[in-house]
Amino acid sequence: MKVIVGLGNPGIKYINNRHNVGHMVIDELQRLKLKDKVLKSDKYMNNSGLFIKKLSEKYPKMLVSDLYIIHDDLDIPLGSFKIQFGKGPKVHNGLNDIYEKIDTSEFWHVRVGVDNRDPENRVNGYDYVLEDFTNEEKIILEKVIKQICNQLVN
Numbered sequence: 227m228k229v230i231v232g233l234g235n236p237g238i239k240y241i242n243n244r245h246n247v248g249h250m251v252i253d254e255l256q257r258l259k260l261k262d263k264v265l266k267s268d269k270y271m272n273n274s275g276l277f278i279k280k281l282s283e284k285y286p287k288m289l290v291s292d293l294y295i296i297h298d299d300l301d302i303p304l305g306s307f308k309i310q311f312g313k314g315p316k317v318h319n320g321l322n323d324i325y326e327k328i329d330t331s332e333f334w335h336v337r338v339g340v341d342n343r344d345p346e347n348r349v350n351g352y353d354y355v356l357e358d359f360t361n362e363e364k365i366i367l368e369k370v371i372k373q374i375c376n377q378l379v380n
Contacts, residue, residue, distance in 0.1 A: 228263070228292055228378070229265070229288055229292055229293050230265070230336075232248030232266050232267065232297075233245075233248040233267050233271060233274050234249035234250075235270050236270065242359055243359075244340040244354065244357060244359060245271055245298050247296070247297070247298045247338045248267070248297050248336075249266050250367070251338065254371050255375055271319065272320060273323060274320040274321070275326055276327065278293075278328055279328060291332065293333040293334060294336055295333060295335055296336040296374070297314070297318065297320060297321060298355055300315065300317075300351050300354070300355065301339075302315075304339050304341060304363055305366045305369075305370060306339040308336075308337045309334060309337070309377060310334070311334055312332045312333070312335070313335055314335045317351075336378070338370065338374065340359075342363055
């Protein structure tokens with residue numbers, strides 16, 4: 227059985243942030259009523275490892291190879307995604323915390339592209355991921371979320 231976890235920040239003020247794209251995918255997966263475990267991390271992004279560590283303690287028979295972590299990725303443009311085993315973005319503090327807390331990166335990374343910055347006037351990544359998606363970006367994102375869900379369900 228898959229264990230699918232969406233990363234993000236708790237609280238209403240973060241709900242439409244790029245950093246919360248993992249939670250957005252989970253919302254759609256929960257609507258599909260899968261038999262797999264489908265969860266949102268309840269920790270702030272940079273403390274995501276605490277949630278995963280507690281999850282692994284709660285379900286000691288869970289294989290890390292059955293774990294799918296859904297997260298934002300600035301290495302991938304908005305409108306694209308990758309599902310890769312053991313491979314995440316160059317820099318992601320939430321994932322780094324998970325790697326540290328469970329002592330491995332050998333799980334499935336569902337890398338959702340969120341980068342739509344102007345190449346001539348690039349906002350730094352730390353600030354950018356805490357900004358909300360624009361209405362135009364939400365339209366693109368809806369399509370990507372459906373594609374991700376189709377791949378995770380099948």
